[in-house]
Amino acid sequence: MTKMNEAFAVVGILNHHAGENINKPTLSFWQDAWRRLKKNKVAVVSMWLLIGMLLFAMVSSFFVSQNQANAFNTNEVTRYKNLPPNVGLPIPGWNGQSKQPGASDTTNPYEQNDVSQHYIFGTDTLGRSIAKRVVVGLRISLLVAIAATFIDLLIGVSYGVFSAWRGGWVDMVMQRIIEIISSIPNLVVVTMLALVLGSGVTSIIIAIALTNWVNMARLVRSMTLSLKEQDFVLAAQNLGESPVKIALKHLIPNMTGTIIVQIMMTVPSAIIFEAVLSAIGLGVKPPTASLGSLISDAQNMLQFYPYQILIPSAILVIVSLAFILLGDGLRDAFDPRSSEE
Amino acid sequence: MMNDTILQVKDLVVDFNTYAGKVQAIRNISFDLKKGETLAIVGESGSGKSVTTKTLMGLNAENARIAEDSQLIFKGNDLSKLDAKGWQKIRGNEIAMVFQDPMTSLDPTMKIGQQIAEPILKHQNVSKAEAMEQALKLMVGVGIPEPKEHINDYPHQWSGGMRQRAVIAIALAANPDILIADEPTTALDVTIQAQILRMMKDQQAKYHSSIIFITHDLGVVAGIADRVAVMYAGKIVEYGTVDEIYFNPQHPYTWGLLDSMPTTDTKQGSLEAIPGTPPDLLYPPKGDAFANRNQFALAIDHEQQPPFFKVSDSHYAATWLLDERAPKVTPPAPILQRWQHWHDMQAQGV
Amino acid sequence: MTKYILKRLIILLFTLWIVITLTFFLMQIMPGTPFNNPHLSAQAIAQMNETYGLDKPLWQQYLTYLVNALHGDLGTSFQYQNQSVSMLIGQRLPISAQLGLQALVVGLVVGLWLGSVSARHQNSKLDGTLGVFSTLGIAMPSFIIAIALLYLFGYEWQLFPVSGWGDSFSETVLPTLALAAAPAAVTARFVRSEMIESLHSDYIELARAKGLSDKELVNHHAYRNSLIPVLTLIGPMAANLLTGSVLVENIFSIPGIGQQFVSSIPTKDFPVIMGTTIVYAAMLMFMILVTDVLTAVVDPRVRLQ
Numbered sequence: 001m002t003k004m005n006e007a008f009a010v011v012g013i014l015n016h017h018a019g020e021n022i023n024k025p026t027l028s029f030w031q032d033a034w035r036r037l038k039k040n041k042v043a044v045v046s047m048w049l050l051i052g053m054l055l056f057a058m059v060s061s062f063f064v065s066q067n068q069a070n071a072f073n074t075n076e077v078t079r080y081k082n083l084p085p086n087v088g089l090p091i092p093g094w095n096g097q098s099k100q101p102g103a104s105d106t107t108n109p110y111e112q113n114d115v116s117q118h119y120i121f122g123t124d125t126l127g128r129s130i131a132k133r134v135v136v137g138l139r140i141s142l143l144v145a146i147a148a149t150f151i152d153l154l155i156g157v158s159y160g161v162f163s164a165w166r167g168g169w170v171d172m173v174m175q176r177i178i179e180i181i182s183s184i185p186n187l188v189v190v191t192m193l194a195l196v197l198g199s200g201v202t203s204i205i206i207a208i209a210l211t212n213w214v215n216m217a218r219l220v221r222s223m224t225l226s227l228k229e230q231d232f233v234l235a236a237q238n239l240g241e242s243p244v245k246i247a248l249k250h251l252i253p254n255m256t257g258t259i260i261v262q263i264m265m266t267v268p269s270a271i272i273f274e275a276v277l278s279a280i281g282l283g284v285k286p287p288t289a290s291l292g293s294l295i296s297d298a299q300n301m302l303q304f305y306p307y308q309i310l311i312p313s314a315i316l317v318i319v320s321l322a323f324i325l326l327g328d329g330l331r332d333a334f335d336p337r338s339s340e341e
Numbered sequence: 342m343m344n345d346t347i348l349q350v351k352d353l354v355v356d357f358n359t360y361a362g363k364v365q366a367i368r369n370i371s372f373d374l375k376k377g378e379t380l381a382i383v384g385e386s387g388s389g390k391s392v393t394t395k396t397l398m399g400l401n402a403e404n405a406r407i408a409e410d411s412q413l414i415f416k417g418n419d420l421s422k423l424d425a426k427g428w429q430k431i432r433g434n435e436i437a438m439v440f441q442d443p444m445t446s447l448d449p450t451m452k453i454g455q456q457i458a459e460p461i462l463k464h465q466n467v468s469k470a471e472a473m474e475q476a477l478k479l480m481v482g483v484g485i486p487e488p489k490e491h492i493n494d495y496p497h498q499w500s501g502g503m504r505q506r507a508v509i510a511i512a513l514a515a516n517p518d519i520l521i522a523d524e525p526t527t528a529l530d531v532t533i534q535a536q537i538l539r540m541m542k543d544q545q546a547k548y549h550s551s552i553i554f555i556t557h558d559l560g561v562v563a564g565i566a567d568r569v570a571v572m573y574a575g576k577i578v579e580y581g582t583v584d585e586i587y588f589n590p591q592h593p594y595t596w597g598l599l600d601s602m603p604t605t606d607t608k609q610g611s612l613e614a615i616p617g618t619p620p621d622l623l624y625p626p627k628g629d630a631f632a633n634r635n636q637f638a639l640a641i642d643h644e645q646q647p648p649f650f651k652v653s654d655s656h657y658a659a660t661w662l663l664d665e666r667a668p669k670v671t672p673p674a675p676i677l678q679r680w681q682h683w684h685d686m687q688a689q690g691v
Numbered sequence: 692m693t694k695y696i697l698k699r700l701i702i703l704l705f706t707l708w709i710v711i712t713l714t715f716f717l718m719q720i721m722p723g724t725p726f727n728n729p730h731l732s733a734q735a736i737a738q739m740n741e742t743y744g745l746d747k748p749l750w751q752q753y754l755t756y757l758v759n760a761l762h763g764d765l766g767t768s769f770q771y772q773n774q775s776v777s778m779l780i781g782q783r784l785p786i787s788a789q790l791g792l793q794a795l796v797v798g799l800v801v802g803l804w805l806g807s808v809s810a811r812h813q814n815s816k817l818d819g820t821l822g823v824f825s826t827l828g829i830a831m832p833s834f835i836i837a838i839a840l841l842y843l844f845g846y847e848w849q850l851f852p853v854s855g856w857g858d859s860f861s862e863t864v865l866p867t868l869a870l871a872a873a874p875a876a877v878t879a880r881f882v883r884s885e886m887i888e889s890l891h892s893d894y895i896e897l898a899r900a901k902g903l904s905d906k907e908l909v910n911h912h913a914y915r916n917s918l919i920p921v922l923t924l925i926g927p928m929a930a931n932l933l934t935g936s937v938l939v940e941n942i943f944s945i946p947g948i949g950q951q952f953v954s955s956i957p958t959k960d961f962p963v964i965m966g967t968t969i970v971y972a973a974m975l976m977f978m979i980l981v982t983d984v985l986t987a988v989v990d991p992r993v994r995l996q
Contacts, residue, residue: 007641008667013616013633014643180706183976187934188968191956192717195964272832279834279938280953295835299942302838303846313835321830328826398900425905433902440900445893449992450915459911460901495991511901 033257036333043329046322053319057139069136070287072126079113080127082305086110088118100304121311125301130294134312137289141316144205144290145270149263151209152270156216157259161247163217164224175221178214186211190273194282201284204277208270219262223255257334264327268320275316291316347518347551348374348397348415354408355392355401364622366392366405368575374519379545379552381562381583383598384572387619390555393572394521396421397553398438399428416518434464437517441524443504447496453507454480454492460514479510482547484540502533509541516548523555538565559602563587568655571595574619574630581656588683591650591658593635596676613673629661637662637670696984703976710972711760711965715753718961756965765966770958776966780948784970786856787940787947791932793863794870795925801871802878803918809879810886810917811909821879828876833935837869837942854944866943870935874928881924885917892916922986926979933971 037043072080086096096118099106109115121130163174181189189211197203227233227250236246252259275292277283279299284290286297291312298308355367367389374380382390395401397413399420413420420431432438437460440446448456457479458472467475473492480488483506496504505525512520522541526534542565545552554566562569563583570580571594579592590596597615617634620626626633632642639661641647650663661667671677740746744755756766765776805825809818844865845853852862889895890913898912937949944950948967955963987993 007644008639008661008664010637010668010670011640011643012636012638014638180709182930183706183979184710184968184972185930185933185975187937188971191952191964192714192968195956196717196721268830275832276834276934276938279941281957295838299838302842306842309838313838317827317831317835320832321826324826324830400896400899429902429904431902432900438897438900440893440897442893446897448894448898448912448916450919450990451912459898459903463902463907497992508897511897515902 029257033330033333037329040329040332043326043333046326046329049322050319050326053138053322054142057135057142060135060139064132064135066136066288069128069132069289072128077127080115080123081125082301082308083109083113083115083119083123083127084305085120085122085130085307085311086118087120094120098305122305122307124298124308130308130311133289133294134291134315137291137294137312138315138319140201140284140289141271141274141291142319144201144208144274145267147205148208148212148270149266151205152213152216152266153259153263155209156213157220157252159213159217160220161224161251164221164228165243165247165251171221178217181211182214186273187276190277191280191282194277199282199285201288204274204283207277208273211273212266212270216259216262216266219258220255223258224251227251227254257330261327261331261334264323264330268323271316271320345376346373347376349412350393350397351412351414352408353393353396353411353413355389355396355411356406356408357402358404358406359623362623365625366575366622367396368622368625370572370575370577372570372577372580374551374553376518376551377545377549378567379554379565381554381556381566381569382572383556383559383562383569385557385619387574387622388572389575390557390572391523394438394523394553394555397519397521398432398436399423400432400438430464433460433512433517434515435517436519436521437512437515439505439509439512439520439522439525442528443501443508444528446508447504449496452493452495453499457507457510457514460511464515475514476510479514480507482513482544483507483510484536485510502529502537505529505533505537506540509537509544513544513548513550517550519551519553520545521553521555524557525554526561527556527558534561535564541565559587559598571598574625575622576630576659578631578660579656579658581652581658584683584686585653585656588679588686589652589656590676590679591652591656591663592631592660593637593662593672594631595658596672597634599679600673600675629659637672639667692984692987695987696980699980699983703980706976707969707973708757711757711969712753714965714968715756718965719749721959721961760969765969766962768955768960768963770955770960770963776962779951779963780966780970783946783948783951786945787936787949790863790866790870790940790945790947791929791936793867794932794936795874795928797867798871798874798928799878799921799925802875803882803921805875805879806882807886807909807914807917809883810890810913813887818883822883825876825879825883828872829880831872833869833873834938834942836872837866837939840865840869841942856943856945856947862943866939866945869939869942870932873931873935877924877928878921882917882921885920886913889913889916919986919990922982922989925982926975929978930975933975 037047084096084098085094087094089095096110097106097108110118119129119131121134124130124133159174163171190207193207193210194203197206233246233250236250241249271291274283274290275295278290278292279296283293283296286293294312295309295316298305298312301308350373351371353367353370354365357364357366370389370393372380382393384390392401392405396405396407397420401407407421411421415431415436420428423431447453454473454476457476458469461467461472461475462469465472477488477492480492485491485503485506491499496507499507505528509525512522520541525541526537529537538561541552552565554562556562559569566583568580568582569586570577571586571592572578573594579586579590579595581589586595587599590599594615597613600613601615615634620630620633626643627646628644629635629638629642629647632638635642641661645661647659647661647664649657649659651657652663662670672680737746744752747755759766763777765780768774768776768779771779802825805821809821809825812818841853844850851865852859853865855862890908894916895908895912898908903911933949936947937952939945940947940949941953948970951963952967955967
């Protein structure tokens with residue numbers, strides 16, 4: 001009986017915090033995003049692939065130089081030209097055998113021309129190793145794309161933040177300018193700039209950067225507009241922090257996620273634009289190789305030597321695919337609502 | 342007596358499978374609904390009141406699972422065993438629902454008249470013109486001014502209050518037996534709230550439908566409900582007539598809800614908040630779920646779930662305080678006043 | 692509505708004026724002249740300059756160009772002597788326009804279909820497979836798709852002609868497909884996410900509460916709500932089509948303005964470059980205007996100011 005009475009004694013709230021236990025450890029924004037990104041296998045593979053490619057592009061400059069990839073022996077062109085890919089193993093399509101359209105038998109140009117060396121990606125019309133030219137070409141294309149994206153980031157972010165922060169007529173004028181620029185097709189702008197600046201890596205970078213920043217500026221402006229109204233920004237303003245400091249300390253850190261996702265979309269579009277410029281004769285100066293120039297140079301050989309165009313095209317597609325897939329993964333990681341619905 | 346019971350919910354258990362585990366949103370509730378009556382289900386967010394209504398509409402998310410032995414008897418049929426086709430015949434026709442947020446629940450790209458006519462076309466064998474004619478009548482019924490001029494308007498042209506009238510018209514369109522209203526006035530201004538509630542009562546009288554009224558606000562309940570069920574952490578903790586819940590509350594959670602509600606009756610005018618937060622239904626507590634927010638909790642509350650104790654034929658409460666072995670506790674002063682009022686009412690034979 | 696369109700047309704003309712001005716002055720600072728043939732005597736060059744009005748002061752050249760451009764006269768080509776730029780472009784524009792429209796229509800239709808199928812089978816294997824294709828469609832620039840189609844269908848399997856235009860419809864198949872891939876991919880991704888959002892919206896829940904079947908939900912409510920925003924994509928897509936068409940026309944030897952544009956770059960045929968730029972900009976601005984007006988007509992939420 002006493003035991004029963006004990007059970008019915010008023011004891012009140014035993015554990016104040018029982019209902020408030022947070023089972024998940026609190027993670028910072030970046031830790032949380034990283035945790036979600038890791039679950040997305042496609043994005044992780046893309047990320048490692050890109051890191052690998054960037055490292056490779058940097059390291060490769062020690063053993064494959066521009067000159068090595070560009071050089072060819074004028075007297076030996078006929079002997080070395082247009083050799084199909086050969087790894088020296090009996091893999092169909094990769095064994096040095098070639099079959100010309102209309103011909104009934106496959107031939108082995110390596111045996112015919114008495115070439116003992118194996119070119120894993122074959123050679124081009126001047127007898128240069130496509131493998132070497134692709135390595136150099138990838139390096140140039142990545143350089144162009146990343147440099148252009150970096151400039152476009154600088155212009156786009158400062159333009160967007162400034163426009164939204166100043167507001168009023170400044171914002172209006174700056175938005176009209178953006179509208180005018182975006183109503184001119186990108187290709188036309190890039191072409192004009194490339195024509196004015198002359199050919200060469202630097203002018204391509206500038207031409208691409210000067211067309212691509214518009215999207216970034218729009219994105220940053222709209223984010224700044226919404227952040228501007230938030231309490232922590234208003235507080236910083238009331239405390240008398242300078243606009244530059246507010247932008248660097250409060251605005252930009254809060255849009256880093258979105259900016260990174262946008263960058264992942266900008267880089268492949270810059271790579272593609274470089275290729276387009278090469279194809280219309282405004283790209284890198286020959287004999288310099290870029291993925292774009294390799295593709296456009298090999299275009300005339302498509303019917304007879306398709307491997308010459310296949311390899312740089314495949315690499316271009318793989319790189320831009322990796323950027324896009326990583327971008328998709330990052331967007332989902334930064335904004336879980338976009339995917340977990 | 343059984344004949345005028347239109348809906349009987351027996352041992353309803355609903356779980357949600359989430360990546361973190363099984364969330365026990367409804368932990369065995371039973372109630373019934375009579376023809377023409379209004380039942381209010383009251384509770385704070387996460388108490389399971391919205392899941393209850395969605396279960397009654399067959400609108401739960403895909404990861405929800407209704408337990409095998411749960412029964413939802415509606416006009417002799419068990420709704421919990423319905424397939425998709427079966428639900429389509431019930432929804433909007435025999436059981437209809439008024440949603441919480443009128444700003445988002447109307448299709449922004451469809452004319453309002455058409456949206457009201459849609460359930461009529463779906464469930465009744467009428468021509469499009471007849472359906473539009475009925476829609477017009479419904480618009481008059483829910484108090485939309487100049488309905489003829491506005492039947493071809495799009496939702497964005499209307500205010501929130503007007504849109505909610507349209508949402509109610511949609512729910513009434515097929516003359517349902519049960520109207521489920523999920524916080525229908527929460528998103529509206531207080532002045533509009535009263536108008537909408539009065540209009541709903543009028544429409545209910547006209548159509549003789551039963552209403553299940555979901556709210557977190559006991560204040561709204563007084564004017565509209567016949568009976569009240571108080572839900573907490575996936576269970577019903579107390580149910581009774583409106584007067585019984587208002588003036589003779591027995592469960593400490595109901596006390597808390599009443600204390601945190603401003604009324605003209607409470608002379609003190611002091612509003613008490615209930616301390617703490619509801620338990621995580623991933624790991625429901627073994628005892629009374631409210632024990633850890635309850636200053637009157639008994640030792641047994643922390644160990645064992647209380648059964649329902651009968652207060653009157655219509656009034657039950659699940660609290661160990663009603664056990665004969667329990668000590669008499671003194672509820673907070675405002676509740677004592679309510680009890681006093683109840684006592685006076687009984688004495689006067691009201 | 693008329694007032695809005697008029698206002699937009701005035702803005703369009705103003706923008707076009709800025710484009711013309713920018714183009715004109717950019718061309719002036721361009722290094723090199725079209726007459727740098729070492730075999731030409733100084734006298735001959737001077738004569739050429741006179742013929743083309745290049746000896747006059749800059750502002751006069753500009754005014755002449757502007758006034759002429761307003762009359763539809765974009766000057767005379769350097770490359771093809773005695774041919775007016777307007778005529779050159781006029782001959783080729785219908786070809787490019789047909790190619791572009793065909794690609795846009797095919798791309799939109801395929802994209803809408805793929806996107807809605809994906810959304811309705813969200814997270815299924817089918818959705819995953821279609822997702823791979825639409826991502827590929829975005830990662831692969833149209834000229835690479837063009838080259839792949841040309842090689843496979845043109846050379847290897849010989850199903851379609853590899854070049855030319857105007858003789859048969861089959862000639863248009865490969866270039867149209869090459870150009871349609873990107874719009875199809877973009878539309879599919881966009882429609883998928885719009886439709887998923889729509890299917891999770893409150894108004895779909897309410898429509899479901901009306902007793903509508905899944906099919907009715909999609910047909911009566913989800914489609915309309917997720918298709919209207921697709922209209923906003925058409926502007927940017929048209930811009931990308933222009934870029935793509937330049938190379939695709941070149942690859943398939945299609946005599947459109949893109950091919951002409953490319954051939955005028957190495958020869959420094961400034962009047963043609965300027966003319967094409969202006970026509971491209973005008974076309975793009977017109978497309979954007981048309982889609983904006985169309986959106987306003989179809990979407991009841993958009994009010995024109």
